[in-house]
Amino acid sequence: MKYIKLFVVSALIAVSACTDVLDVDPRQSLTPQTAFSDVSGYTSLTFSMYARLRDFGFYGQTMVLAPEALADNLLVIANTGRYVGEEVNQDRSHINLWNLNNWSAINDANLVIAGVDGVPGDQNTKNRLKGEAFFVRALVHFDQARVFGYEPGREVNGFNLSAILRTTPTAVFSDADLRPRSTNVQVYEQIEADLLEAINLLPVANRGSANVYRANRAAAQALLARVYLYWGRNDRAIALATDAMSTAGIGNDGSGLLEAEGYMTGFNTFPNPESLFEIEIRQVDWSTVDGVNNSVASLANNDLAQAQFVVSASQELINSHEPGDARLSAWRATTRSGFNGTVHASLKWRGAKGNFLENLPVLRASELLLIRAEARQKTGDTAGAYNDINALRSKRNLGPLTPGLTGNDLFEAILHERRVELAFEGHRFFDLKRNGLDIRKHRGLPTVPYTDYRVLSFLPNAQILLNENLVQNPGY
């Protein structure tokens, strides 16, 4: 019996010690309180947003190539399954942006915005981090808005649902509530508000400096100019493009842009001297096979023998260049074994950092002239539109645009200028869509009418089933 007593006593001692016994702390993770207790912690969190932007499902590949494949700029030259569906606008072959990576970037931003002011540290640094967070939140919401919804005023059958708005952080379970999609106008208003905050908070970055690897004032102004253009608020688009040009040091005559002879090398310079915002990528960000498997350079270029080289510029894109256009130098005519005929490798994306590696510009200064030209054309300022287009053309080894164009002809000329300037940079499909145009196709593929359900992407079915407030896009 005494043994039992002994045991009971020792068991009691063990019990009292148990709360300690079961105290195991993780070692390679921190509690959020510890991790985000100062400005340096919030800097690491802010940089998480950029790390998410470089994901292959986002600006790392999809946002560069898919908008080209969905329209008429990209030709699939080897059937590896990639962009095969997008090229023919197959059901559900679209841009799948409704994913954890992108929404987490928004949550990173929300955590920074809600929390950085409450920790010790330099206020300028805090303002910069907040400004970056506003910028990224706006960028991601904008990408979701243009992939999943129609632009305000361009609705088909009145369907106006857009992204879900998330402007408060998910830090605990109860924050992860089930929300409905907001309307396109609500989302655009939020993007506008965020970018106005960002413009206030962000510092100016010198073009060509490493500061363009982070959000900066010119980038925020340029993005807002683009947003206004999509929104149809052309006066504001003109104003913001002008602001951005002024911040970035781009003259009305195009000064500050690369000269024609430097146009191509700009893409193989890091950062690109024309970059307003560019995502830096390093070898350690990739697994050993990501270069071959997932890089834009491997898909669109054949400098390296083991490149996949599965996409080429479409013949229609090549043909649309005017003689002497410096931008033709972005394409190298070559052949692809297994493909009958000439194909065109992209020299914008050739992995100039070595082993398929390169940075990816998200906002490039030349777009500002294109935004302003289009907005001026739409507000009836034909002369202003001509000025902007000709300023750009002067930097691309082209003479002035045929004089006397008006109305739709001028609009089409500007659209064409956009097509060749921003080819393989993820614009073509959106430029057609936001203008309510049918999606033009190449190699005799049928045009996709603007009213076709395939113009909008689809939400993941699991999310629709989980969240009864969530409405799927029509047709899916």
Add this chain to the structure above:
Amino acid sequence: MRKVLLLGLVLLFASASAFAQGRVVTGTVTSGEDGMPIPGASVVVKGTTIGTATDLDGQYSLNVPQGSNVLVFSFVGSATQELNIGNRTVINAVLQPDVRNLEEFVITSFGDLNRREITGAISSVKGEVIQDLPMQSFDRAIQGRIAGVQIASGTGQPGGTLNVRIRGVGSVNAGNDPLYIIDGVQVPAGGLSGQGSQNALASINPNDIESIEVLKDAAAGAIYGAQAANGVVLITTKRGSKGATKIRLSVQEGVVQPLGLYDVMDARELAALKRSAIVNAGGSAESAALTYGNPDDPNLFTNSWVDDIFQNARLSIYDLSMSGGDDKTTFFFSGSYTDQGSQLVSSDYQRATGRLNLTHRANQKLTINTNLSLAYQKTNGAIDRGNFVNSPFQAGFTSRPGIPIRNEDGTFRDYPSDHLFGYNIAQGVREELRLSNTIQTVSNIQLNYQFTPWLSFTSFAGVDFSDSRDENSRPSTIAAFRAQGGSALFQDRRNVNFNTNHNFNFNKKFNDVHTVSGILGYEYKTETREFMSANGQGFANPALRYLQNAATPLAVSSNFTQFRRVGFFFQTKYDYNDKYTADFVIRRDGHSRFGNDVQYGTFGAASVGWRLSNEGFLKDVTWLDDLRMRASYGVTGNSEIPNFASLSLAGSAGQYLGTPVLRLTQLGNNLLTWEESESSNIGIDGVFFNGRIIATVDFWRRDSNGLLFNAALPIDSGFGSIFRNSGRMRNQGVDIDIQTVNVVAGKFRWTTAFNVTFLENEVLELFDGNDRIGNTIVVGKPLNPVFAPGFLGVNPANGRPMYQDATGNYTYTIRDADIAESYLGSLLPTSFGGFSNNFSYGPLSLEIFFQYQFGNLAQNSDLINLGSTGSGPNNQLRDQANYWRQPGDMVSNPKPWEGGNRPGGSGYTQWFTSRQIMDGSYIRLKTLTLGYELPSNLIRKIGVNQGRAFVQGVNLATFTNFVGIDPEVAGVNVGNSFFAAFPNAMQISGGINLTF
């Protein structure tokens, strides 16, 4: 000390007096089964402790004291026999096999239980059933042998892991593996390596195993409380016994062969199909010929990638053990070496094991015991599962036959870059190194102190330690790695599982009929896992692969994770005159994984047994040997979730601009606590017709409550899921186990062992009133439901594939609603079991063992690649040539279409449909063993006591409607991939075992 001396004197005196007054009786003990002598049989003078054991020839010699006239002969597995001595000096005994006795004792780490007293649901497999089977781990060897236990190999990699599910799948997101206890050491199942499946349980040589007990319900498992929710598997290794040292040698050699591999096209067949596909989609025949060659060219080059990378391989197993001991010390010592090739040229498995089990009785009260094991496993692995271009089970079949594998000089030729990322699989499997080495020990020390005859104390400490090194070298000879100059990856894993328990055992009988026994104890368990990884690229020469040689060191990584668990337990058992039994267990466990205030959970079980056959009204029923009813109810716990699942975590995620990135990686839930498994069982055990029929039937239900659910969150929140205690699931079923002795006629004997389990699984509740989570889990349906539109075949009018839509009509384009309404069934089987027949005639024996499962769907994603009617660049199954050519064609394959994306329809391989998901039921001739006992008069001459030669086959035949290589691996959803699984192989081997 004084007592010991005294005892010694008493013993000395006793033996001296016996010597003085006794007489010597000698004799031979033989087996009634085969007439062979039985070594090690016990011969005891009735009513005394005087006795001996027979020697290797079955002979004994014993001093029998005056006044004693009866000898008791006994041997494990035989009926005990008492013989009168009379005036004889030579007494020969013939022991008859006693089927009833075979499973008498069940060993748990807390003490030995007499099977007659067990009131929970326990099944056993004796070591001899799995002895010398050419299977590397015991979980593989007991597949189909135990009612209620479904075992499926998720991989055919030799030495690979299996999925073991006891009485269904009880948890959605927490673990479903049973708790494995090897000689008292809690060993987690799973894989040890990242380069090829390597089974953590394979460090135990199956030939070292004495018995395997499976505790299936809460009453049996509750003493293990925490972790017992998924059942418990107890492994007991062999111990020595007093007597002459026994040596056993077993040698086995054999071959490993692929099962029926996919029959893919040659170059001309593929070229013809691709020409149709490309022309149909608007391309030109010339364009098709550029890639695939001209099908009209009778001399079109072709070669077979399948023949190049698959093979027949050799299998060798050598096993040696010694056991014996004296009064104080017994030992079992063994060593083994296994070298098993695989059906894949690059993949193989080697293992060496060593074991020493020692028991020493220091004195009457103190016994110490240790089990020491050491195992080295080396696996040359392969990419297993996943639609990867460097997986041989993908690219081996999809590589284009028209591409030469090698250059004329014999070197490997670069594969075209427009397919499989330019990866030449035949080169890849040979030149890419995927090596894993593991050293593992599962060892323990144990101390028993017997205070009084009814009270003892046990202290136990055990460790499962493994150290594993993975290497993946990708030399620059392979085109895909040339630009970077080759790359190499090293990964080290160290896992330490430690558990210790300290408990009192008591056992007392009152008034000859009341027996009370029990355990009171404490347990502590911790598991620590450390991981380190480094890689680099840029090697001057492909023969260099160490990181010192890398021009560019790349990512390095390391991490650490740990959990701790404590428990207190009490069990008591009452038995009245072997008629009524009651058992009660209570246990309280705390786990570091759970929220601070809810770390502890209380578990327990109660069970009763009633031996009807001991009641007066059944005493005279002569055909009834034993009949017993059992009933139990209990609750056990499950905590198998990631170690820090209850905490909000901020973790790192690479870098940006050289600054480390931190982000919120997990949302915490401080209310997270134990998942509970509530199980009830009603069982009947019966033995009939003098042991000719032994049957056990159990009716069971297992409700999992407060599921540790990785509940989905709306991803727009920035998080995909959070662990919550939410939802309920039910498993219920019947386990039936019948063993019969069908025929005993002279030397001929036929016995049968049959088991089957019928079960159903149903999700009863999810979280927040949700009735479904996407198409992955739905209330009212079993777990792992399959929602996939029905493939309605090909429209004879236009050759387009048709699918069933939500309204039951056909459609070309699949919408969300069509999938939500397309429930096909579940991946979980509704019945499974095994069927074994043993025939013996004198020295010859034959065992035929079938294993089966029914009612489950199996998915074969390979058909996405191989059965696309040429829409992609992959080589195709031969049957794809039978496609739609003109209106009116009634065929199963549609009009070929390059890209698969006919205008205005779903892509042909865009969705999983009933085309790739089908009935996965199968019956497999798992093992067939032909044995021959070597004639003793012959082998005696070379000093061998007993010898047996055998030939055996594994996976010799499979009966199924499944389309694919192996329905067994196809039914197991490992890592959510049904692509390119490593199929099981057929094995045929022959060997001999000798006992000296």
